[in-house]
Amino acid sequence: MRFTKDHEWIAQSGDVATVGITNYAAEQLGDVVFVELPEVGRTLKPGDSLAVVESVKAASDVYSPISGEVVEINEQLSGNPEGVNQSPEDLAWFAKVRLSNPSELDGLMDRAAYEDYLAGL
Amino acid sequence: MRYLPLTPDDRAQMLATIGASNIDELFCDVPQAARLSGPVDLPYVQGELEVERKLAGLARRNRTAGEGPFFCGAGAYRHQVPASVDHLIQRSEFLTSYTPYQPEIAQGTLQVLFEFQTQVARLTGMDVANASLYDGSTAAAEGVMMASRVTRRTRAVLSPGLHPHYADTIRTMAEAAGLTVEALPLAIDAEAQVLDAIDADTACVVVQTPNLFGTATDVTRIGEAARAAGALMIVVTTEAVSFGLLKSPGAMGADIVAAEGQSIGNGLNYGGPYVGLFAVREKHLRQAPGRLCGETVDADGRRGFVLTLSTREQHIRRDKATSNICTNSGLCALAFSIHMSLLGETGLRQLAALNHAKARALKAALSQVKGVEVLTPRFFNEIAVRLPVAAAPVVETLAANGVLAGVPVSRLAPNAGLDDVLLLAATETTPDSDIAFLSRALSKVLA
Amino acid sequence: MSMLSTGRPTRPEQVITRPATLTGAEGLLQHEPLIFELGGWDKTGVDLPPVPADFAEDDLGDLLRVEPIGLPGLSEPETVRHYVRLSQQNHAIDLALYPLxxxxxxxxxxxxxxxxxxxxxxxxxxxxPVSTVQGALQLIDELAHWLKTLTGLPAVAMTPKAGAHGELCGILAITAAHRAKGDTARDTVLVPTSAHGTNPATAAFVGYKVQEIAQTADGRVDLADLEAKLGPHVAAIMVTNPNTCGLFEREVREIARLTHAAGAFFYCDGANFNAIVGRVRPGDLGVDAMHINLHKTFSTPHGGGGPGAGPVVLSAALAPFAPVPYVTHGPDGFDLCEADAQAFGRMCAFNGQMGMFVRAYAYMLSHGADGLRQAAEDAVLNANYIKARLSKVMSPAFPDGPCMHEALFDDHWLEDTGVTTLDFAKAMIDEGFHPMTMYFPLVVHGAMLIEPTETESKAELDRFCDMVEALAGAVRAGDVDRFKGAPFHAPRRRLDETQAARKPRLKWTEPAPQAIAAE
Structure with missing residues (x-):
């Protein structure tokens, strides 16, 4: 699993990466009430808005850390946004993206580096 | 000054507490060059009596709808509003409260909004309604913007019967936002023309029923065609009482309803404040503008209401909000809701039937006037007639004779080539004797 | 002497506990069901004449509504009670200071x-016909004259229906003015971080990119940042003055100069005009357009969320582009211009919020030029009095110098107490006051923005300050439960906004049959 400074996680499996937000992010957001996911087939490049996570009083963009095409989204989240609070780094993944440039992951943090980063916040 | 409680002594004590020697010190951040040394050149303080005299004098210079035969419609309608409606909206707790941002002490307003939303959803036959927009015209414009967000397309088609002021309001907002607006030329009974105008870029078609000319249309086919092309159908209604007699927009497949709610609970007020009704399909809810009130529970498990889904709105989403709207028409929505609660379904259906009967009587009477041709084939409470001469001077002449005979189309669309067309509405407030008076007066003017 | 010994007791007897009521009512406060739960499916509270006997709807055919609508009705006494009971669950300015x-x-x-x-x-x-509404047109014209005189600007668009609608009107006039000069490259509007959400929302709504301007440590627009961000791509800046921190932008004329030098226009959000009306004219500050919330500065009622009215005053450069309709002086008296090739368009169907115009004009005439000036002074005096008194117990966001019509505090003073801004606000409800604005502006942590207005007496201000001081004492004393659970004494305790947003229930629906049977 790789992590970004914007608190997204990316898990690579072959040429497909699963993207979600970290425990830390889910905690900071408070009670998640809605998740807006991208359409399957959308092409992303790093920095594009991949999803919007809403709590009662805030809407936060989730930025794609990678390039690629959205091949699957987590339909579960539409009826069950609280999943993001319950299992952010596992069941509540947002989207699966077919990587067009897997080397982009190299620049991201591993868990230890991310935890150091959190400690410094 | 009767609205200012502070006495000179209070002011002196307060300045001492603040540690300022005079009031000017508190304005020290204002650039010297921009400070006015004394009051501007306008009259000074006046007592209630003087103000009342002045305003009553201005009011007297207006011919009111109630003082004689009156047939104006075209987007604003005169109905009998029960006295209890105006009494209740003047309750301090409704009149002088703010937007219900602290739900624990705003349940009155919030429950009213929840009831209002339910009433509007049912009247329009839609899934969900918001807590009101400014008026029907701005609601229509918001509808077009919403359709563009939902479909990610940029072209709006306006039907030939859409009120020209609504079309202009839509065009102003939508074109500024980069949309293309195609308004079909005004026509009395030609809503089906929009079918040919729908293309692959079309975000929405906006159809009005009953339309400017009073023509009621079953827009089901238009909705089907729009959806088949991936577009939305926005149904506009300017006369909310018509929901009591005519098939609802929802039943005809509307995706968005933008209606003027003035007719129920609200007076003519020379054009405002009115209340925009806005209802949508549930699946598009997240793209809807304006406030929404929702049901929930409090810490003790008691039912309560809150403003919800606020992440769509400007105070949270800022430049990504679905609209910039903040203040809406709360008190007018309250008036609407109270009047609706008094009417109930029974009363509304009877009121609507009465309106239709009056319009039929009007049509029958005007058909007898030599030179007058009734143009509207199917109507609710409003018809268009063709006169043998231009309508505007006729209206002026009749006004001089104490009859407000309706709205000439040239007033709304000077270049539409419909200068001889006059729009007239009749409601439950129109006595039969006024219809007879109008016929006689019109015959005389045309003779 | 004969003594009557059967009377009722005239002193309360000692009762130890306060039992919950059996109905959910609390004394005068009734539990009021929804109108849909009152059973009036066949009732009406309106007596209408019968529909004529010869009436038939045959001319409408398929257009007739056959499906039921599902709207209950109530008799007049029931209706009055329903709404009076509901009204009693609202706070209102007529009840107490409402320091939002x-x-x-x-x-x-x-x-x-x-x-x-x-x-x-x-x-x-x-x-x-305009010949039959000369008094109405004269009133609009006279109100326009007052607005122009008070702001020092030559024109005003009267039709916008609220503040945000006025912002839209101003920005559209600015767009039109740039286009008229052939300048179509300006695609950005600059907005300070402290702005109302309506400012960026308005600019973005009509296609502008929104860029934020930084704020200085003393709560004003950062001129260096403004200068750096201005350029040939900037159409306008939108600055609130006095700003949302309750401070006057000291460098406002320099802001205007820089903006104009870059070819952009200065839109002023006039939400806080009430602080300076009669003492400062925005036209003298270099403002090109400013909306005036008649429901704020000129006291038309807020009505639980509207209606408002948002006329926009315009500089000479923008005046030609004002929307239709507008009042003109014709040979036969007042007239309405409904078509104007230079106008950028139309804001709404008719003539603006006439009902609000009458109220605002009555308010202005009552105050007069001298009274309006006094009102602004008292508004500023009241805010500074609150700031002076409460700075002893709370932390002012900008302690140095006076504020204008509102005093901004942050939550620094609540640090490590276990009490948040929200908790403190909810405890104020228990004490009989509406809370201040919270968490706005965004530039201050845990913001508490208090605006008393000029219509509060010193006694009411003292009552409010005493209450805040007492609550602050409770915070210091560690009485956290008083805050965490608050409000305890309102018609409702804290409401679950998460549930409301996750599973939106936005209208009443008939309960399922089994649910009815179970009751």
């Missing part, structure tokens, strides 16, 4: 209500 910063909850004079209901204003149609 940026919202200007001041007393709403009832004379204004009476005037707006004169049939000569309330019962006239927007499309009557």
């Amino acid at each position: 910063g940026s919202c200007t909850m001041k007393h709403n004079p009832r004379l204004n209500e009476k005037m707006a209901r004169l049939p000569g204003f309330a019962d006239i149609h927007p499309l009557q």
